[in-house]
Amino acid sequence: MTTGLVSPKRCADSHGDRHNDGLKLHDLSLATRSGVRGVKASEWLIAQSLHQELKTHELQPPELQPNTLVELPGSRLLMALSTREFWLLEPETEAQASPIPSGHCAPGVWPLYNQNSHAWLVLSGEPRAEMMAKLCGVDLRIEAFPVGTVAQTQMALASVVIAHHLWRDEAVFSLFVDQSLADFAWEALQDAMEEFNSVQ
Amino acid sequence: MKIMHCPLNGPRNISEFAYGGQVEVMPDPHQCSDKDWASYVFYEKNAIGVVKEWWQHSPSSYWFIAERHNASDDILRTYDPSELFSERVDFTTGENEP
Structure with missing residues (x-):
């Protein structure tokens, strides 16, 4: 367990140095x-x-609907992400350096390289749905995009x-983008957050 | 912005999709002539009417089938390929395999 994943360089908010309930962007790429x-x-x-853990939710993976x-x-x-693709996210666990897996886990089952292929950014605070509307065509307001749902779409193209x-008792958006676009996404999000600087 | 309905992800901007060619019956690659194979890979019928096409939702890499009128550009229906294809095609037994 670690709480030191977010470096000062990779934690930005929409209110400068003021720490309040405004928008904050975190980099969890090392999780x-x-x-x-x-x-x-x-x-x-x-x-x-995972079998037993899912049973506590009275869920089996086949019953996990895509995009949830x-x-x-x-x-x-x-x-x-579909009926055939599942990601396990551990935001409080720092990633370990390990060889990239090769070959299949079992016949018809292949590991994903998402630890290396995707950057992981987290957007918290309000009004995150309204801010994301500047970058993304999907309605991310709570009525249309409740906690527990997933959208595969485009952000800033x-x-x-x-x-x-929920992350640390707060509803957040986790954003997974191609690793090569991490800086672009970070800057696009920061640029979009700027508009909300004046929100009191 | 034109909207397309992805069977997996729901309505999305058309800019999120990539066209993948018409849906056609694939000839047996080990039995058909080169001309038939080239026709399958490279040529389309290009007749006006409702056509079945492969489309990909790029952010999720999900391939599906759309029925579209290629004159009006109306997308009439989109659905998972499992409605038409029940099994995976195996290409591993070609004569050039080691």
Whole structure:
């Protein structure tokens, strides 16, 4: 467990140095994330230790609807991007340097390289949905995009996965963008946040 | 902005999609002539009417099928490929394989 994932360089808010309930952007790219994809991915997840944890939610991976996520014990999240692709997010666990997995986990199940392929940014505070409307065509207001839902879309014309979930008892947007676009996304978000500087 | 309905992700701006060609019956690559294979890969019928097309939602890399009128550009229906294809095509038994 670590709480030191967010470096000063990679934590920005929309109110300068004032720490209040305004928008804040965090970089969780050093936190752990993994995933599997394939026709047998849901069955493989059932066979893993996640099985018991999902039972506490009375959910099985096949019942996890695409573009939803559920919270697991240990501040972890299981996100379903389709019926064949699942990401496990561990925002409080620092990633370990480890070899990139090769080969399949099981027949019909392949590991994802999302630890390396995707940057992980977290947008917290209000009015994050209104701010994101500057960058993204999907309605992210709470009525249309409640906690526990996921949108795969574009943000500033870059592909992004947006997950609405609780982090440290606060509803936030996790934004996953291609690693090569991390700086672009960071700057685009900061630019969009600037408009809300005057919000009191 | 034109909106397309992705069967997986719902309505999205058309800029999020990429066209992938018409849906056609694939000839057996090991039995058909080069001309038939080239026709399948490179040519389209290009007749006016409702056509079935492959489209990809780029942010999720999800391929699906759309029925579109290629004169009016009206998208009539979109659906998962499993409605038409029940099994994966295996290309691993070609004569050039090691």
